[in-house]
Amino acid sequence: MKKERRKFSADFKAKVALEAIKERNTVLQISSKYKISPAQVTKWKHEFLEKATTVFEKESPNQKESEKKEQELYSKIGELQVQVDFLKKVLGK
Numbered sequence: 034m035k036k037e038r039r040k041f042s043a044d045f046k047a048k049v050a051l052e053a054i055k056e057r058n059t060v061l062q063i064s065s066k067y068k069i070s071p072a073q074v075t076k077w078k079h080e081f082l083e084k085a086t087t088v089f090e091k092e093s094p095n096q097k098e099s100e101k102k103e104q105e106l107y108s109k110i111g112e113l114q115v116q117v118d119f120l121k122k123v124l125g126k
Contacts, residue, residue, distance in 0.1 A: 041069075049074055050081035 045067075052063055053074050064071040 046077050047081065050077040053078040054081070 049063060049067055049069070052058065053060060058066070060071045060074050064074050067074075
């Protein structure tokens with residue numbers, strides 16, 4: 034029988050990583066508290082610190098989505114304008 038891998042939420046990982054960063058407890062104490070390996074705690078801590086700079090970047094994920102949507106709308110407007118110009122030309126004859 035296969036043992037299923039545990040999956041952890043982003044909130045849980047952040048909680049463990051922050052606790053490791055605070056260094057109030059050792060990595061071993063944190064790992065035993067949450068029943069995960071010390072290597073996993075260290076990995077999450079490093080990953081958290083590496084990606085921490087993205088918090089202060091100007092563009093947010095929502096902003097990227099809105100820019101993509103805006104670009105799609107401009108594309109559609111251009112397409113419709115070409116159709117209107119074509120119809121004006123054809124019907125004008």
